[in-house]
Amino acid sequence: MFLRKLALLFVFILFCNAPAHALADPGMRDLCVLSFPEEKILWQEKLPDGENDFSLFFIHSVSKTEVEDQYRVNGPHIIQTAELFIAHGAGLPSLKDEVGEQSWTLENGQFVLKMDRPIDKLVLRVNPDYRNRLVFDGTDLDITQWGRRALLIRLCE
Template sequence: MAAIAAIPFAPFAPLPASASGTVWLCLSETRGQGREIARRSLGPDNRFSLSFIHSVSDTPVIDNYHIENGEILQTSEIFEAHGAGLPSIANDMDATGWRQEEGKFILEMSRRTGPIPLRIQAQFENTLHIAGSDLPLADLGHKALTLALCDEEKPH
């Protein structure tokens, strides 16, 4: 099983940015009440990454995202070895480019994801990277989280 599953959902209405233009990401319980566990503001480039150790190849994977028109867009996946759940061909779903660089495979894409369900396991080092800061997701104490855009006005 892959340590993180990114399952496309039906399109959703774009969420407004706050009055300051800041875009917020929320991590919520996937199971239970769905309550908000953490929120992080994106930097001015509206980008973030999720990294983990692949459960089959036991190698690092980085998924890069950008917020565009109020939606989460996956822009690339970077990995060192092919394994279950990782791309293996240049014409993978929504691929826009494929290259090998410094011993890594880079699949460039333009994939709208909607909310991203995450399975969290400490041994796979699931981490959210935003604007130079790293949040180890296992530290939040939940085995399943959903990452989505959130509204700044929502209670913390």
Template sequence: MPCRRQLRLCGMAALVAVPFLASPARAGEVWLCLTETRGDGHEVTRLPAGSDGAFSLSFIHSVSRTPVTDYYHVADGQIVQTSEVFRAHGAGLPSIANDMDATGWRHEDGHFILDMHRLTGPIPLRIQAQFKNTLHTADTDLPLAGLGYNALTLAPCDEETSP
């Protein structure tokens, strides 16, 4: 089996080759994998999520031209969206409190916040530099356009790379 598919079994040599990695994996740490969507599906990079499996994705909304941030965490190997924070309503943004999987709705400090518990599965990402798509983890703010792909899929590594 290729070493990249068995990161936990390959030891320190594999860890040195992994981009954005500063220290060896710790037990229970959640890893996020970005894979190419439109080509051969190869792994582009992997990085650790926050200590509780938390991460977020931010972008500029294509219609309202305002920032949007989606918050997630990984629980039991699945991605759960916990909220969406935005400044202006636009196509594709929630506009009612009883949106799919919503658990709360509020307006705070000029932002609309939709709290939710939404299982997403792997997240397909369409990357365009002008929309500033960025993956945020505890240790990294990764501008996705800088990776050189216009379509990526984000998933917990165990889900994307089966043994």
């Protein structure tokens, strides 16, 4: 009887200390766009099995050229994996040692910064003038449809 109680206690302790993503059903992850700071869900879509990538596109306010930020969902985390752009402008990477930088290349006339940058909170300001959009699993979502505002992109249930 003592060993059984000890075993149950051990299982309980393991369960309580397991990270949330280890206990969650991997098929239950959704990618969500929320108002910020209110965090009201505006758009929600399931992450298909094996599909963990999405991109954010926008027109840079200075260079007036399109920028693509690429992300990957890894467990409960969002990781920025690349930034692609044609012309440097204020706020775009331009130096060695960018946070999470892995490599710089020039591909098809675009600068490509490969990175492994964990994102704690993916908050962005959108504006119809900059054609902000989220591209995910065949969906090209105009995220300016909710007007000029701050948005939060995160995983949710």
